[in-house]
Amino acid sequence: MSQIHYLFHPNLAQQNLENYFDPAYWKRQNKILGSATGRGVTWFLATEQQVKCNSALRHYYRGGLFGKLIKDHFLFTGLNQCRSIKEFQLLQQLKQKGLPVPTPIAARVKRTLLCYQADILIELIENGRDLVAILQEKILSDDIWRQIGKLIRQLHDQQVFHSDLNAHNILLQSLDNQQYKLWLLDFDKCDFRQGDEWKAANLQRLYRSFQKEIHRYQIQFTPQNWQTLLQGYHSH
Numbered sequence: 001m002s003q004i005h006y007l008f009h010p011n012l013a014q015q016n017l018e019n020y021f022d023p024a025y026w027k028r029q030n031k032i033l034g035s036a037t038g039r040g041v042t043w044f045l046a047t048e049q050q051v052k053c054n055s056a057l058r059h060y061y062r063g064g065l066f067g068k069l070i071k072d073h074f075l076f077t078g079l080n081q082c083r084s085i086k087e088f089q090l091l092q093q094l095k096q097k098g099l100p101v102p103t104p105i106a107a108r109v110k111r112t113l114l115c116y117q118a119d120i121l122i123e124l125i126e127n128g129r130d131l132v133a134i135l136q137e138k139i140l141s142d143d144i145w146r147q148i149g150k151l152i153r154q155l156h157d158q159q160v161f162h163s164d165l166n167a168h169n170i171l172l173q174s175l176d177n178q179q180y181k182l183w184l185l186d187f188d189k190c191d192f193r194q195g196d197e198w199k200a201a202n203l204q205r206l207y208r209s210f211q212k213e214i215h216r217y218q219i220q221f222t223p224q225n226w227q228t229l230l231q232g233y234h235s236h
């Protein structure tokens with residue numbers, strides 16, 4: 001026996017909801033715009049007709065050793081504890097607080113008695129590339145490094161702990177006439193946290209991520225860039 005639960009944005013037509021979460025369905029319609037491979041595959045979908053924007057579809061996977069055995073099943077401890085539902089709700093709250101995060105479109109939980117699988121559909125940030133992709137090709141201006149620092153500060157000022165704050169989860173979107181906008185992604189397992197003690201460690205995690213990508217992807221990142229980011233972080 002399995003049960004399916006959905007949460008969705010009011011804009012979403014509510015028929016055939018299961019199709020929204022089925023990459024094969026979008027493939028048949030020739031509506032796959034691209035994909036990114038991390039732990040799993042994030043599909044970029046042409047959904048403008050259905051939801052007024054294109055979207056990114058992600059299935060939730062486990063990490064670690066356990067994840068190799070049970071790839072995408074999680075212990076069910078209540079609907080509001082499910083990963084996709086929590087990320088959907090957090091994104092909605094962050095959006096309301098004015099943070100630059102994609103709008104959540106729909107979340108799905110497929111459950112049996114003990115376990116569940118989860119998926120989420122969110123707004124696709126058009127013409128956006130993550131910092132790793134960009135820094136492989138070019139350096140970023142001091143102004144952008146400062147803006148990145150300010151962005152993390154904005155998140156921390158709202159008491160949001162980002163459990164996977166890294167260079168892949170910060171997106172730079174090109175707008176018209178040389179303008180750009182920064183976005184934060186990937187709020188799986190993120191939460192509101194009290195106090196300030198965790199903030200420095202959260203920043204440090206981002207620093208380690210940049211360091212790691214120097215070796216892995218030869219990104220352009222210097223100690224000076226980090227200092228400029230910190231300047232932005234501490235600038236108000």
Ligand SMILES: Nc1ncnc2c1ncn2[C@@H]1O[C@H](COP(=O)(O)OP(=O)(O)O)[C@@H](O)[C@H]1O
Pocket residue numbers: 036037038039040042056058102122123124125126128129130168169171185186
């Ligand atoms: N809403 C989005 N708009 C544009 N690009 C996205 C979006 N969501 C994800 N991406 C791209 O796909 C990559 C992987 O997505 P992410 O949600 O971080 O999944 P994971 O890290 O679990 O693989 C991101 O680093 C980013 O480059």
Ligand SMILES: [Mg+2]
Pocket residue numbers: 038168169186
């Ligand atoms: Mg990510």
